Structures are given as structure tokens and as C-alpha cells.
Amino acid sequence: MSEILKTIQERQSARVSYDASRQVHKEDLLKILEAAKWTPTAHNMQNFDIIVVDDKAVLDKIGNIKSRISEEFLRENYEQLSFSKEELLRKKTGILGSMFPPEWVDPAKISEAVKKATPMPLTQSIRGSPTLLIVVYDSRKRAPASHGDVLGFISLGCLMENMWLMAQSLGIGLHILSAFSAPSVEMEIKKLLGVPDYLKIAYTCRLGYPTGASKYLRVRRDIEDFTHYNKFGNRGI
Ligand SMILES: Cc1cc2nc3c(=O)[nH]c(=O)nc-3n(C[C@H](O)[C@H](O)[C@H](O)COP(=O)(O)O)c2cc1C
Incomplete structure (x- = not known):
């Protein structure tokens, strides 16, 4: 290589x-x-x-x-998360929800978590x-x-x-x-x-x-997932 x-x-x-x-x-x-x-x-x-x-x-x-953590961050963060290794490996984009505190990754708890969160140094x-x-x-x-x-x-x-x-x-x-x-x-x-x-x-x-x-x-999409050959939608190179 x-x-x-x-x-x-x-x-x-x-x-x-x-x-x-x-x-x-x-x-x-x-x-x-x-x-x-x-x-x-x-x-x-x-x-x-x-x-x-x-x-x-x-x-x-x-x-x-x-x-201070923002609600905007937590809501948009949630959209990028996977909740198991299998899910992340399947999606091939984003990160694992386990990297964050549990109350940050539950959409029902986000508003409350933001209200309760103490500012972090x-x-x-x-x-x-x-x-x-x-x-x-x-x-x-x-x-x-x-x-x-x-x-x-x-x-x-x-x-x-x-x-x-x-x-x-x-x-x-x-x-x-x-x-x-x-x-x-x-x-x-x-x-x-x-x-x-x-x-x-x-x-x-x-x-x-x-x-x-x-x-x-760490995951990544495969080359054929993001590459289009001569015409959009033509996979493989
Ligand atoms: C513009 C930009 C902003 C980023 N901001 C953060 C951040 O605030 N905190 C963090 O932990 N990682 C941040 N990252 C790192 C990405 O999350 C990371 O590159 C991605 O998840 C892939 O993981 P890898 O760097 O280990 O390959 C940022 C990356 C880029 C390019």
C-alpha cells in the first residue's frame, strides 16, 4: 500500500x-x-x-x-446515530449512540436533557x-x-x-x-x-x-456505494 x-x-x-x-x-x-x-x-x-x-x-x-449542549445539536446528532454495531456496519455512515450519555440519544428525553444539563467546562x-x-x-x-x-x-x-x-x-x-x-x-x-x-x-x-x-x-461506505461510472446510477468501475 x-x-x-x-x-x-x-x-x-x-x-x-x-x-x-x-x-x-x-x-x-x-x-x-x-x-x-x-x-x-x-x-x-x-x-x-x-x-x-x-x-x-x-x-x-x-x-x-x-x-452548553444545544437541542439543535442533540436532535440532528440523533439522526446520525446507530444503536448497535450491526446497525452501524449495515448503514456504513454515522457513529454509535453509545458514544453519548443515554439521555442525549433518546428523542423523547432530549428537551428535558437540555433543560437539566449543567454547563460543562x-x-x-x-x-x-x-x-x-x-x-x-x-x-x-x-x-x-x-x-x-x-x-x-x-x-x-x-x-x-x-x-x-x-x-x-x-x-x-x-x-x-x-x-x-x-x-x-x-x-x-x-x-x-x-x-x-x-x-x-x-x-x-x-x-x-x-x-x-x-x-x-469506524465505518465507511464502499467505493461502489458512492461512485457512478460515466452516468449517475451506473455502479462499479
Ligand atoms: C468539519 C468536521 C467537524 C468535526 N467536529 C467534531 C467534533 O466536534 N467532535 C468530534 O469528536 N469529532 C468531530 N469531527 C470528527 C468526525 O466525527 C470524524 O472524522 C468522523 O466521525 C470519522 O471518524 P474518524 O475521524 O475516526 O475517521 C469532525 C470532523 C469534521 C470533518
Whole structure:
């Protein structure tokens, strides 16, 4: 198998605690940022800035910011869930409901769960990560003639993948945290880090060395499930 395909297949969301005492070395961080630098972006607009946070005092302050689960998230999350390994293997998309507290995955209990939920400090999401990469973009700009800036968002995704593959190849765990973009959390982080108003947080990568293996079932559709040969609907290649 080619090296690049192996790295692509082995990359995964390292949704486990990281060793807080093991720093990501500057030289490795620079390689991840070099991969970021060479990201393809629409019109080469390079529509991102990355805030590297590895100062323990700043990490602690971020960790104290509280996030609240939203009903919108829970309802839309539910649509992507499977409730057994067999169901997930059959569907080949989505994730297992067992990754979430039981009251989050029962549609009849979601409204109540949201009302009762206590705000959680981000430290529970950061889980020992010694380095965060907070990716921000200029929400006033857009790729030329790209409605809703879809090309700009795709570009931010390319950035994510470039950094993720580089981290993977260096043996560094990476986990995407979308929670930093939730309006109330974003506001507090921007204030703390002095981020100008016109920038928005796209996502945060938590980096580090996992303390254990990420044990969850990863599924993908087969090539013939998403490939159409010369005409939509013609399967097989
Ligand atoms: C744009 C984007 C946002 C994501 N946000 C989160 C997130 O907030 N929390 C999380 O645990 N995973 C997040 N993920 C990771 C996906 O859930 C994950 O890539 C997918 O389930 C496939 O699993 P794998 O990364 O292990 O292959 C995100 C991924 C992408 C591309």
C-alpha cells in the first residue's frame, strides 16, 4: 500500500485523554504548520489564521470556559446515530449512540436533557491536550462568486486534513472540537485570546499523545456505494 494511502486510512479521531505532561515539540508543530501552509484554498485565498495555544495558564483559562449542549445539536446528532454495531456496519455512515450519555440519544428525553444539563467546562473536551490549534477565518470575505462561501469552507476543510495527516504521520493524536465555535464559547475564547471581531472560529484541533487507544468502530461506505461510472446510477468501475 502506498505510504500516503496508509496514512489516510490510519488517521482517526483520537477521542481519548492525552498525556498532559508530554509536550508537542516545536519542530513537530512546525511540520504541522508547514502542512497548513501548503493547503489548497479556493483562489489561493488562504482564508485562515491559526492560534497555537500551548501556554498552560492560557489552556487552563480556556478549560474554565463553559459550554452548553444545544437541542439543535442533540436532535440532528440523533439522526446520525446507530444503536448497535450491526446497525452501524449495515448503514456504513454515522457513529454509535453509545458514544453519548443515554439521555442525549433518546428523542423523547432530549428537551428535558437540555433543560437539566449543567454547563460543562471545556477542560472536559480538552482532556489533557498540551496544544490547541484554533483555526479562525475572516467571515467578511468569500471566494469569488461562491454563494454562502462554500468554497471558503471547503478550503478550511482542506486545511484540517493537511494538518491531520501530518499529525498522523508524526504519531501525534488529533481530535477536532467544533464546540469552540458555539456562539457563547466563541465569544469568550475570542475575548481571552484577543481575536478581532471580524474573525470566526472554524474549529479547534486538540493535539497530543493519547494515553490509550481510541476504541470505536469506524465505518465507511464502499467505493461502489458512492461512485457512478460515466452516468449517475451506473455502479462499479
Ligand atoms: C468539519 C468536521 C467537524 C468535526 N467536529 C467534531 C467534533 O466536534 N467532535 C468530534 O469528536 N469529532 C468531530 N469531527 C470528527 C468526525 O466525527 C470524524 O472524522 C468522523 O466521525 C470519522 O471518524 P474518524 O475521524 O475516526 O475517521 C469532525 C470532523 C469534521 C470533518
